[in-house]
Amino acid sequence: MPSSDSQFAAAALVSWKRVISQIDKGLAGWSDADLQSEVAPGRNRLYYLLGHLTAVHDHMLSLLRLGDRLYPALDEQFIKQPDRAFTGAEPTAADLRKAWTEVNAKLTAALERLSPEEFLERHSAISEEDFVKEPQRNRLTVFLGRTTHAAMHEGQMRLVKPTQSVR
């Protein structure tokens, strides 16, 4: 029987991977044209939410001290600005699909290598001094927060039904 804290870390990873795989399932059904659909009238397009989640997860690489970011350039369009506000050169749907897959692969692999103790180490947005006073500001709380963040947007994305067209 593994130690209880390794069971906790494993369960958190299972929860994360379930949410990512649910989004992957949606992406396998939506055509690139479908990605231009809004999740509800006047709300974000699937395209934007895919870029948003990719940028947020890419940022987790540095925030959780797991390695260099792969796509920091996505932040401007998909974190700092709302949907349809960005006026620069946009990535294609294919670009975003590729980035989404690469970012989650790198991130999940790095998370799987963390020991339970390493999950409880500080994240990069808090200093070592402050972390002594606020030990709950660790990788784990960020990780659980990003898991529910992804689930929240997945719930919105699943409102769009795939069209029957072949990709």
Next chain:
Amino acid sequence: MPSSDSQFAAAALVSWKRVISQIDKGLAGWSDADLQSEVAPGRNRLYYLLGHLTAVHDHMLSLLRLGDRLYPALDEQFIKQPDRAFTGAEPTAADLRKAWTEVNAKLTAALERLSPEEFLERHSAISEEDFVKEPQRNRLTVFLGRTTHAAMHEGQMRLVKPTQSVR
């Protein structure tokens, strides 16, 4: 410094309480009439999702072996049937608001009393014999799964903006 597994349990509870409180915030803004709004055209009404989450969380009381259920009668309308299919006597919006608050209060209080080791005990839908072979089928994995489930529906619910009418 608390033990590492108590930090894991505490972090999971923080994540759960954040999602519940986000839904509470939505409910404070929506009028009872707003609850009749669909989250997107042809999709579930807020009223249905509120009943659905209340029923699912009420069921967690028995599934996690935390005490008797408070509102098992909600299952028929809000779990077994899709929105608008139920033909019996429906609870009012006020009934659902009350049930939602009571269920989460009882559930969260019971979860807060669990030790880390108790989180890793089996849930009620698996036998003691099977649990020996599949120790990951514990309260914790159900709890994390229900947290992302609630977050997923919260993401849908937040698509409905409150009207300006006074409740």
